[in-house]
Amino acid sequence: MTSDNEQPELTLRTDGPEETRSAGRVLGWLLQPGDVVLLQGDLGAGKTTFTQGIARGAGTDEVVNSPTFILLNEYHARLTVYHADLYRLDDPDEVAALDLPGVSLDGALVVEWPERGAGLLPDDHLLVRLTYRSPEQRELAFVPRGHRSRELAARLSSALAAAAGGEG
Ligand SMILES: Nc1ncnc2c1ncn2[C@@H]1O[C@H](COP(=O)(O)OP(=O)(O)O)[C@@H](O)[C@H]1O
Numbered sequence: 001m002t003s004d005n006e007q008p009e010l011t012l013r014t015d016g017p018e019e020t021r022s023a024g025r026v027l028g029w030l031l032q033p034g035d036v037v038l039l040q041g042d043l044g045a046g047k048t049t050f051t052q053g054i055a056r057g058a059g060t061d062e063v064v065n066s067p068t069f070i071l072l073n074e075y076h077a078r079l080t081v082y083h084a085d086l087y088r089l090d091d092p093d094e095v096a097a098l099d100l101p102g103v104s105l106d107g108a109l110v111v112e113w114p115e116r117g118a119g120l121l122p123d124d125h126l127l128v129r130l131t132y133r134s135p136e137q138r139e140l141a142f143v144p145r146g147h148r149s150r151e152l153a154a155r156l157s158s159a160l161a162a163a164a165g166g167e168g
Pocket residue numbers: 014015016017018019020041042043044045046047048049050112135136137138
């Protein structure tokens with residue numbers, strides 16, 4: 001799960017949480033059952049904010065926040081979006097018990113702190129690295145790992161370009 005030097009398919013800067021949600025919303029439009037999105041970044045990097053956009057894009061009106069006590073939330077939308085936050089799980093057995101590969105079979109799976117689940121997550125996934133740049137600015141780097149996630153990342157690039165064009 002290391003490989004921080006992998007070349008991203010796409011990077012973007014966001015100015016403020018609404019822009020991060022917008023990017024997530026575009027990804028949410030595209031997700032299909034079986035897609036896996038891993039969100040890597042420090043506390044406050046914007047992982048949950050991005051997930052709020054994903055869930056909205058997938059079509060849910062439910063409120064999305066960090067799964068604090070419940071380790072796995074689910075949002076019922078055009079498809080089911082499963083949202084796991086592994087931050088508090090330092091025991092790999094607890095992560096294994098969630099059976100995230102099994103979960104991803106019938107919905108899209110979004111995981112915060114995937115480092116905690118190394119080896120216990122689906123191999124084919126879209127990694128999103130979120131980096132703090134300034135109080136309002138974040139950088140999002142999208143690194144597809146596997147055939148399926150490469151196709152998703154390519155569709156995301158096109159859709160983000162179209163969405164940006166539509167604004168102007
Ligand atoms: N460009 C930005 N993208 C995302 N969040 C931002 C941005 N600028 C400021 N923020 C703020 O940073 C915080 C990100 O929190 P959160 O999404 O919960 O992070 P994480 O889940 O990575 O710990 C929120 O308070 C949000 O309003």
